[in-house]
Each structure stands twice: as C-alpha cells, then as structure tokens.
Amino acid sequence: MIFDAIVVGLGAMGSAALYQLSAHTPRVLGFDQFSPPHTMGSTHGDTRITRQAIGEGAHFVPLALRSYAIWRDLEQRTGHQLLTSTGGLFVGQPNSTVAMHHKPGWLDTTIRAAEQFGIPHQVLDTESLRRQFPQFRYRPGDIGYFEEEAGFLRPERCVTAQLEQARQQGATVRTQERLLGFTATDGGIRVQTDQGVYHGRKLILTTGSWITESLRQTPYRELLTVNRQVLYWFGIEGDYTRYTPDALPVFILNERNVYGFPAVGGPEGGIKLATETYEYATSPHTVDRTVSESETRQMYEQYVAPNFVGIGPQCVKSVVCLYTMTPDGDFIIDQHPEHRDVLLASACSGHGFKHSAAVGQVLAELALEGRTGFTISPFQLSRFDRS
Ligand SMILES: Cc1cc2nc3c(=O)[nH]c(=O)nc-3n(C[C@H](O)[C@H](O)[C@H](O)COP(=O)(O)OP(=O)(O)OC[C@H]3O[C@@H](n4cnc5c(N)ncnc54)[C@H](O)[C@@H]3O)c2cc1C
Numbered sequence: 001m002i003f004d005a006i007v008v009g010l011g012a013m014g015s016a017a018l019y020q021l022s023a024h025t026p027r028v029l030g031f032d033q034f035s036p037p038h039t040m041g042s043t044h045g046d047t048r049i050t051r052q053a054i055g056e057g058a059h060f061v062p063l064a065l066r067s068y069a070i071w072r073d074l075e076q077r078t079g080h081q082l083l084t085s086t087g088g089l090f091v092g093q094p095n096s097t098v099a100m101h102h103k104p105g106w107l108d109t110t111i112r113a114a115e116q117f118g119i120p121h122q123v124l125d126t127e128s129l130r131r132q133f134p135q136f137r138y139r140p141g142d143i144g145y146f147e148e149e150a151g152f153l154r155p156e157r158c159v160t161a162q163l164e165q166a167r168q169q170g171a172t173v174r175t176q177e178r179l180l181g182f183t184a185t186d187g188g189i190r191v192q193t194d195q196g197v198y199h200g201r202k203l204i205l206t207t208g209s210w211i212t213e214s215l216r217q218t219p220y221r222e223l224l225t226v227n228r229q230v231l232y233w234f235g236i237e238g239d240y241t242r243y244t245p246d247a248l249p250v251f252i253l254n255e256r257n258v259y260g261f262p263a264v265g266g267p268e269g270g271i272k273l274a275t276e277t278y279e280y281a282t283s284p285h286t287v288d289r290t291v292s293e294s295e296t297r298q299m300y301e302q303y304v305a306p307n308f309v310g311i312g313p314q315c316v317k318s319v320v321c322l323y324t325m326t327p328d329g330d331f332i333i334d335q336h337p338e339h340r341d342v343l344l345a346s347a348c349s350g351h352g353f354k355h356s357a358a359v360g361q362v363l364a365e366l367a368l369e370g371r372t373g374f375t376i377s378p379f380q381l382s383r384f385d386r387s
Contacts, residue, residue: 001199003029005017005203006028007206008032008204008205010036011159015030015158028172039319046156062358074165082153087147088147089251091136110145119149124144129144135247137309179205187199187201201367204342209283218336220381224347226323228287230274230291232273236263259276268316276350323349331352343367
C-alpha cells in the first residue's frame with residue numbers, strides 16, 4: 001500500500017499530526033523508535049504550562065488558541081482530562097528585557113499579545129501579588145501578569161489520547177521501529193526502517209531532538225542545539241492546600257529563571273519546579289540522564305529557597321528532558337531543504353507542547369492539501385539563510 005502520509009516520531013508533534021491526518025484518511029502510518037509516551041525525548045514529566053498570550057511572539061497566539069479548542073474537543077471524545085485551567089501568573093519587572101526561550105522582553109510581549117488578541121488578564125502590582133499569591137517571594141517593583149485561562153496540560157495523556165484516536169480512525173501505529181533513511185521516488189518517498197520498507201506520498205519528520213540526524217546533509221546541519229534540562233519535584237513543608245491547583249496557578253518568575261506548577265501528586269508528591277539552562281550542548285544519544293545530588297542542591301539553593309515560601313530541600317523526584325533550540329527560539333515547520341515531499345516539524349525550542357495540537361493540524365493540511373491557513377513563514381528554514 002502507498003500511504004497518504006507517514007509520520008516518524010510520535011511524541012507531542014507526531015501524535016498530533018497522526019491524529020489530524022487520520023481524521024481525513026485512514027491511509028496513514030506513524031511509527032516511533034520507542035513506545036510513546038516515553039521518557040527519552042521532550043514530552044514527559046506529568047505537566048506542561050499552557051497559556052494564550054504568547055511572550056515568545058504574537059505569531060504563536062493562533063496556534064495556542066487553536067490547540068485549546070483541539071484539547072477540549074479531545075477531552076469530550078476520550079473522557080480524559082487533558083487541560084486544567086488554573087490561571088497563569090508570570091512575574092517580572094516592568095519593561096524588563098529579560099529573555100525566555102531566546103526571546104528578549106518576554107513579559108512585555110506577553111502583555112501586548114493579550115491586549116492585541118483580547119485575552120482575559122490582569123496586571124497586578126507588588127502589593128496585590130503579595131496579598132493574592134503569598135507562596136512566592138517578590139522583589140520591589142515586581143508586577144504580575146495573570147492570565148485566567150492559562151494552566152497545564154498532561155503531556156503523556158495527550159500523546160496517548162491522540163494515538164488512540166488515530167488508531168480508531170484507521171491509522172496504523174507502530175512502536176519500537178526506527179527510521180534508518182528515506183529516498184525520493186516518482187510518487188513520493190520510500191522509507192527504510194529497521195523492520196522494513198514503506199512508501200508514502202508524504203513523509204513527516206517529527207523526530208524532536210533526533211531531527212538533527214535528518215539535517216546532517218543540508219546547510220542547516222549546525223543550526224540546532226540540544227540542551228539538557230532537569231525537572232524537580234520538591235517537598236512541600238507548609239500547608240499543602242496552598243499549593244494545589246485550586247490555590248496556585250502555573251507560574252513563571254521571568255527574571256529569576258524559574259517556573260513551576262501546582263502540586264498534582266498528593267501531599268507527598270511535591271511541587272514541580274524547573275529552571276532553564278543553555279550552557280551545555282548535548283544529544284539524545286550522549287545526554288547524562290541521571291540527576292546528581294549536587295545539582296539538586298544547587299537548584300534548591302539558587303532557585304527554590306530564594307523564591308518560594310514553604311518548600312523544603314527534599315527532592316521527591318527528578319527527571320532529565322531535552323530542549324531542541326533554534327537560534328531565534330521559533331520552531332521549524334517546513335519542507336525538508338532537499339526533499340519536497342518531506343515535511344519537518346521540530347526544534348520546538350522549549351515551548352512547543354502548548355502549540356502541538358495545532359501544529360498537528362498544520363502538518364496534516366500541508367501534507368494532504370499542500371497549504372495551511374496558519375501563518376508559518378516565521379517557522380521556515382529560509383529565515384536562517386544569509387545572502
Ligand atoms: C523540561 C521541559 C519542560 C518543558 N515545558 C514546557 C511547557 O511548560 N510548555 C510547553 O508548551 N512546552 C514545554 N516544553 C517543550 C515541549 O515539551 C516540547 O516542545 C515538545 O514536547 C516536543 O515534542 P516533539 O514531538 O518535538 O519531540 P519528542 O516528544 O521528543 O518526540 C520525538 C519522537 O521522535 C522519535 N524518534 C526520533 N528519531 C526517530 C527515528 N529515527 N525513528 C523513529 N522514531 C524516532 C522519538 O523516539 C520521540 O518519540 C518543555 C520541554 C522540556 C524538555
């Protein structure tokens with residue numbers, strides 16, 4: 001059989017693409033080298049922040065809004081809760097130029113995007129912050145952007161739900177199967193795996209941090225950087241109910257480079273906190289997946305103790321995860337530079353999950369119709385070309 005599309009990599013982007021494709025045609029195949037959801041890539045760790053006014057750039061807002069609608073529809077179809085709206089609190093200094101995901105002035109851009117798209121929000125002064133959210137320590141002059149519909153997604157559940165729906169709609173899903181290579185044919189693409197050969201009209205590569213392997217022979221081989229990140233769950237020492245989703249929104253302390261989630265694992269489950277680090281480049285093959293005691297201690301001393309009230313040094317759990325970064329923090333959603341029937345969607349630069357449902361729709365539209373109604377020019381590889 002010739003598939004209408006073959007999706008390689010069934011993490012956030014690939015499971016979404018397969019689900020969206022299967023709504024239009026059952027002649028779609030998706031496969032992954034592991035059994036998603038798994039802990040080897042970028043889509044694990046219980047929760048992901050979602051928000052609508054996107055500080056990484058207003059061009060992301062349509063993707064975020066469309067993803068909200070898709071998650072809510074998927075919840076109806078599957079009966080699983082995927083998105084919990086807790087509100088989102090994003091704290092920083094007014095007019096700060098501090099970057100997040102390589103985007104300077106992130107907090108200001110967030111506020112402007114909310115105004116531009118009419119996204120319900122409030123801007124709180126330091127006094128209001130202290131009164132409403134005493135779980136944090138504030139700096140003089142801090143302001144808080146509070147977005148009502150922000151919250152968290154359950155990444156593993158989202159992947160499972162989309163793969164299940166794709167299967168039900170007729171898609172073929174294969175796990176523990178690794179892509180070895182692909183070549184152009186008359187009618188599309190011949191795909192070689194460690195288990196066999198498939199033919200597709202289109203090939204979609206959503207291989208996350210492994211995408212660098214598919215760019216090796218192209219001018220973009222040096223473009224992407226994979227960074228090791230660690231997620232920590234620290235024990236709650238004070239009143240647990242102050243940290244549950246009813247009382248605590250998802251949060252980002254912008255200048256202090258720390259973000260986190262309300263506690264979802266019960267009184268012993270801890271509160272999930274993380275920082276972002278771009279110091280060392282790594283790869284999914286060579287990354288150190290163990291978390292040392294010294295880095296846990298450093299996380300507590302540098303990021304937890306100075307910024308939070310009632311969170312102790314005991315680390316309940318930690319896990320390593322991978323960011324795949326472009327130089328500008330935008331994604332790559334494009335045709336492969338050397339194969340017109342191959343699409344790439346990856347390098348989600350540490351903030352891709354919230355957009356992934358809509359990126360799946362974009363990929364399905366591009367693969368089946370050759371065009372999409374979403375603006376994807378900011379995500380094309382040609383933006384990195386030098387004249
Ligand atoms: C610590 C951390 C925190 C984050 N927090 C947030 C957040 O709060 N909000 C947010 O929106 N985003 C967040 N992100 C980003 C978001 O999670 C990622 O952008 C997204 O999950 C990336 O999904 P992906 O599908 O590109 O990659 P992955 O989920 O890694 O999927 C790639 C898949 O391709 C498969 N694959 C690779 N090569 C092959 C091959 N040769 N053959 C077969 N299969 C292959 C892999 O096995 C894998 O399953 C965070 C990321 C990390 C690491």
